[in-house]
Every structure is written in structure tokens, then in C-alpha cells.
Amino acid sequence: MLVNRKGFTLIELLVVIAILATLAVTVFVAMNPAKRLRDSRDAKRKTDVATILDGIHTYVIDNQGFPTTWDATNLAAGTVYEIVTDATNAVNPNTSDQSLCNASHTKHVAGVGEVATAMFDIGTDLSDVLAEIPVDANNSHADNTGYTIEVTREADGSGGFTGPIKTITIASCGAENEAITISR
Numbered sequence: 001m002l003v004n005r006k007g008f009t010l011i012e013l014l015v016v017i018a019i020l021a022t023l024a025v026t027v028f029v030a031m032n033p034a035k036r037l038r039d040s041r042d043a044k045r046k047t048d049v050a051t052i053l054d055g056i057h058t059y060v061i062d063n064q065g066f067p068t069t070w071d072a073t074n075l076a077a078g079t080v081y082e083i084v085t086d087a088t089n090a091v092n093p094n095t096s097d098q099s100l101c102n103a104s105h106t107k108h109v110a111g112v113g114e115v116a117t118a119m120f121d122i123g124t125d126l127s128d129v130l131a132e133i134p135v136d137a138n139n140s141h142a143d144n145t146g147y148t149i150e151v152t153r154e155a156d157g158s159g160g161f162t163g164p165i166k167t168i169t170i171a172s173c174g175a176e177n178e179a180i181t182i183s184r
Helices: 010-031 033-063
Strands: 081-084 118-121 144-155 165-172 181-183
Touching: 010 033, 010 118, 033 144, 033 181
Parallel strands: 081 118
Antiparallel strands: 081 144, 144 165, 165 181
């Protein structure tokens, strides 16, 4: 007797579903969404670091020099400062783990992020050239940015380095994959 079958059996459907599920899991694992999210956050941080440096560069060109508050007393060579937007309300990265630039932050244990020992307010100096100072999305305090500034200075003739600024380095405290640092 000849049976006319229309459609698929339950076994055939289950086999096809199992094959599709295996392929979906393989593609999902191969794409590594967590890494892609870290990469996208780091790309934003690279853009922010470049934006801060571009703002400083624009200020220097427009004003024929650095702000007067950027003297060797307020911005010493060799000290890493967390950039803040309001120094009166910001938390000190040296003493508060609310700051992304604090040494106890997990990124620093892995040697990826930057550690700051002081803070430096650039908000008022750069307000004419930057509409807004970039802030790392993972930073937990509104007035801290999660970015650092460090300068090198020319020798002052008496063995110290309190002369004009030679190089400015901006870095991200919250970098997730590799250090994010730009110097000019």
C-alpha cells in the first residue's frame, strides 16, 4: 500500500532545529559580543582623548600660548593629574575609589588604565574651545572625567623642569583592552 506523505516528520524537524541551533551558537561565540562592546567603548575613549588634545591645541593657537593657570606650580612636570571639570566638587583620585583614575580601580591592576595622583581643572580654561569636556561613561563621579593629563617641561636653567610645556600627554583611566594615550 502506497502512503502519500505530506510535510516532515517530528524527527526531521528536530534534527534541522538542532543543526540551526548549533550554527547559531557557533556564530555567536565567534563574534564575541563582550569584546566588541569593549572595543566600541575604547574607540569612544580614543576619540575623547583626541578631542581634549585638539581643544588644548586650539586654545594655544587662538591665545598664542597655554592658559596662565598651567604654570609649573599648578601643572608640574612628571605628575599625572586626573582632568576634572569642577575641582571644588570632584573627588581626589589619590584618595577616592569613586574616581576611575584611582589606583585601586581594577583596570590599573591589569596595567591597562592610567593612575592619577592629583586633579587638574581644565573646564574653565577650555570652555571657549570645547563645548563640553569629554567624560568616560564608566566614571562614577560627575565632575571627574576619567582622563589624565601629564606634561613635560623644558629645563629652567637651575636644574629643574619648570620651563615652558614641551609635551602634553592625555590618557584614559578606563581603557579596557590596551592603554589609550596620545602625546603632542
